[in-house]
Amino acid sequence: MSSQQAVAEALHQARSVLILSHTNPDGDAVGSALGLMWALRSLRLRAHVALPDPVPANLTFLPGANSVGGQELVDDQDVCVVLDSSSPQHVGDLFEYATARECRVINVDHHVTNVRFGHVNWINPACPAVAQMIYWLLPLLGVSPDPKIATCLLTGFVTDTNGFSTPNTTPRLLHDAAELVTAGAPLADIIREAHLNRSLAQVRLWAQALQSLCFEDGIVWTVNTPAMRRAAGATERDSSGLSTFLLTIREAHMAASFTVLDDGRIRVSLRARPGYDVAAVAARFGGGGHPPAAGATLDGPLDEAVTLVISAMKAQVADYSATVEQP
């Protein structure tokens, strides 16, 4: 029996299912959880979604978003499904709380680093989104996607592939997306609500940060400070997305967004085009990530942190140039 079949089997034997996912839930966490919830409910199973943090504003449009809760939803469930979480730590205290009782743990994830903490584990790193794994589960559960299920799952596809723009967006994912649109998922609405959705405060913060825009040797960067956030009515999290935006500048090989945190430390978010490696840059400052997207937190002062990180990035760009110019 494949691990995918084992998951379907365990769900068929369930009486009541609690679905969990990771802290700071994104579109794939919330979308795959709610998609599975609606699929199980269509089989007249009891199913609830509990998350360690609230559903973010860009995902409240999802059908069932207002039914998502926290540990108050932990009851007498006999099965816990954990989605999109490479280890129990990603679910926080909620995992311990939910699994303290006699309860079968089903672990469905697409992170290659998954530590296989479930009684049943289905890990598929080839899937760009866990929502695609849930979509593949539907026929094994005997469920046809209705518009609610389709909307939730397609939201996972759209957000985890950054609008079908990540290199792991496969033909199969596009075919599956087409089927979800056929099943009633409103793709244009999903992209607008879940993917291209910024708050006024966030755009006001970006406007201020972009005033400090610097460009040297193929590297573009900005800085945002607590004073800017106060002026914009924004939070530390509102600077997220800015490094990705900066990398849309065609002259840039790499981009960095420096955030002076409220505690005075400097968080830097790094992005790079294919061929460049900002994970190596982040690692020099105790951070981590992947070659195209990484981050680190440094002690201040700001000027020193910027100088250190930009120097390391310039060295990376020079390394790359030296490599490609070799005979």
Place this chain on the structure above:
Amino acid sequence: MSSQQAVAEALHQARSVLILSHTNPDGDAVGSALGLMWALRSLRLRAHVALPDPVPANLTFLPGANSVGGQELVDDQDVCVVLDSSSPQHVGDLFEYATARECRVINVDHHVTNVRFGHVNWINPACPAVAQMIYWLLPLLGVSPDPKIATCLLTGFVTDTNGFSTPNTTPRLLHDAAELVTAGAPLADIIREAHLNRSLAQVRLWAQALQSLCFEDGIVWTVNTPAMRRAAGATERDSSGLSTFLLTIREAHMAASFTVLDDGRIRVSLRARPGYDVAAVAARFGGGGHPPAAGATLDGPLDEAVTLVISAMKAQVADYSATVEQP
């Protein structure tokens, strides 16, 4: 014989083909033209692409982009294919020049307003991109998409659907996109190069324009001036895309980007969420467009133009609110 078959038939009888498209060519114009060029060349037909304006910077990555020319490519072609152009005027003087000789004109377009100016006309307003029509033509031509053809056509899909985000993005388009990825089109690269690609000067201009960001009654707007463009090293065209960006603000029902042109007039670009109608607003000022995207050019002074347009937009928002609140 369907009009699609008539196009294939006319191309099969051709000796040498000139492919034309519209002024200010976008990703669908250049992508569908180059895709058709490579398809015809794979049949050992002579084929060239001539455009009234240069290929824009975000499309120079397309295979064959450097072979695109202007009227110097007009030779003894016996067939002219005009793509993505609802009338000859959209092709400018190049159309008259190219068709002055004995020459069969094939008109392939997806605009409902097409005036059917060709000897053969294939108009399909249900297609989000003309590149999809060219994709459907391939089997009738006996051509399988190679990576070059696939890359050019998928670029048309991505740009004309604004990254699969327009409401006319059909399941069929997603299935066809999947097939083009299978045929070798690098979707991630295409989105990065053709769709999410801004110049440093453009982002510097946006940063300045966003300083003037205003928000009232669900309407967000910015202004950019010749002085800002000089400071940013930007042109009038660099303000394009800003109204679309503004509408990603979740609090906004409608967005407006005012550009003070070099001649002192005021161009306003308008965007609206589903249910709202900025074409009606633009029409009041002699402009035009569609309910979600429209524009107009007004005489100055700036303050007066902003007041007039924002008042008209507020009236639209109020109308809409009154409609949806009716019992």
